[in-house]
Amino acid sequence: MDQYILSVLVNNHSGVLSRIAGLFSRRGYNIDSLSVGETENPEVSRMTIAVRGDTNVLEQITKQLEKQIDVKHVQVLHPREGIFRELVMVKINAPQSVRAIVVELSDIFRAKILDVDTETVTVEITGDPDKVDAFFRLVEPYGIREIVRTGLTAVGRGNQTINDIMTSR
């Protein structure tokens, strides 16, 4: 099963999130992550949904989403056409004996140290899922105490915007 990233423009009012989430759960589609936020137009929100399935499932998800009255546009972002980022905060075991190594690893990954205490360092890392996973692998030996992820967010490359695509249809 492959992962696909959907960018979905929806009306920005209460109840839309549960409508979309409900659609996924009742039709049995698997969501890896979902993030929502307002767009340049305050009446419209953009959901970035990472889903798993085959192309038939993807076709069904897209069509079912498009049937929702509150959904204005659905775009499937292919890896080559999109930029994908996720923000993650990680609390890592870092007593004095290993703190320098943890800080060094963070630097290499351009992760930001947000907080330091006697036993831990809390780090913010932004990147695509591969980068984030690589960072986790390297700091894991020291002990990861807590992970908070925003979920994937994505935007298409180039001059074209999702609004251009929507209005050209």
Added chain:
Amino acid sequence: MKLTGAQIFIECLKEQKVDTVFGFPGGSVLNIYDELYRHQDEIRHILTSHEQGAAHAADGYARATGKVGVCIATSGPGATNLVTGIAAAYMDSVPMVAFTGNVPLSLLGKDSFQEVDIAGITMPVTKHNYIVKDVTKLGDIIREAFYIAREGRPGPVLIDIPKDITTSSAEYTYCAPREIIRDTGRFGDDDIARAVSIIQQSKRPYIYAGGGVTNSDASKELLAFAELIKAPVGCSLMGQSCFPAYHEQYTGMIGMHGTKVSNMAVSESDLLIVVGARFSDRVVSKADRFARKAKILHIDIDPAEINKNIQTYHHILGDVKVILTQLTKNLEPKDRAKWIDQIVRWKQEYPLRVTGHNRRAKDIIETLSELTDHRAIITTEVGQHQIWAAQYYGYYLPRSFISSGGLGAMGFGTGASIGAKLGRPDRKVVNIAGDGSFRMNCNEVATAAHYRIPIVVLIMNNKTLGMVRQWQTLFFDKRYSQTDLDHLIDWVKLAEAFSAVGYRLPMDGDIKTVLEKALSETDRPVVVDCEIPRDDKVLPMVPPGAAIEDLILELDLEN
């Protein structure tokens, strides 16, 4: 002009030309009911016994007329009582607008008395729903709801109105209802041309028609199309009555309880033309064994139905009526005598046969069909009687078979028959019921009696939950768990208690005499208790997991 929310509600119903609504009052909708009282000359309100009956009545009204059915309930239990009715309409793509009251905005979310999140509850069973939080938006929400209910693939829409919205005021100006334009924007000449060439090449085309033909009012176009290409036609349960049963090319129902001819024709065809249907599991049974020799040409208005259950070879997205017209215009007549001969031979070889004593319900329904000139509106409950009503009546006119196909809601029929009769007073309306289903919502006979609505209810009384019993007989070694209904109910007395007319039709009684009496009532509902054998089966039947051509045709009924 400035109007209260309740007044805007009335004005918007009038804009939409709503003349009949079904409902039940309560605290949160008091202001709405106060306005309904003032406008009772313009909008007829039918007070049902239970909100579920109101929802089914709105549904029956919509299916019989093609107009939007409207129902109203108060907050909390009133709203939840609508849910089964809304779900039934959703599964069968019926245009409906349901209004619910709710507690005032300031009390929402506080577990107030009779508060329930009906928008949340109905999200999966409505096409769309709203909570009105601003009285200035009420009018446009109602207008949009009526549009959404009918546009594209129809469906129910719910509007939840907090009580203070009905008392606060906003500016109102009349707005003509937005016109529903037939969907022709998603197919082009090349889609039609490709379909035409696929049809021309086919030697054994078969048409599988569904409820979309009815929704699109495309019965005439389907008939012209089928006659031109000489393709036999079968209907899903939802498609019943969209193609005339007397027609030589008609092969009966398709699917789990379809005819042997329909199911064999699907399996032998080289092109299956699917019109306004969705490949329900009750039609397809095993997807990988369905129509294996056929290319599939799917014509439907809902893109999400394409490739959902069955992969298609070619599809055309849009309004069925327009598409069939265009296909017919572009096709040459073709002689498919060999295929039609084959179908005719199968029809002789495999009639819908019943053996021995397994025929009482058939005789009753066939007699009913003759007495009503094959032109009554039949509503049903859910179970054996429902399938018999689909198999044996033989519908000549569209919008004549009104049944909860997708949801399969027992208790649907009495309410639906009331709605259908009010929508089509010119037609006879008969609810073919089972004793189990009828009991679920027989309270609506009181409604019919009060409003002098002359529906006829035929209870196919086998004193058991027949369809479940049939499965228990066939697949559960006759362990009849909780399906006996030999309760001591006197249905005639019950009818009379509701001020309806009751008749008994015992097993050896003369069907014609009793039905003639029942059908002659003009201002009172009639309930006929028709005694039928307990172990009559619905046949043919595709056993679970089998391909649709592998039907059980007959059973040794002594076992």
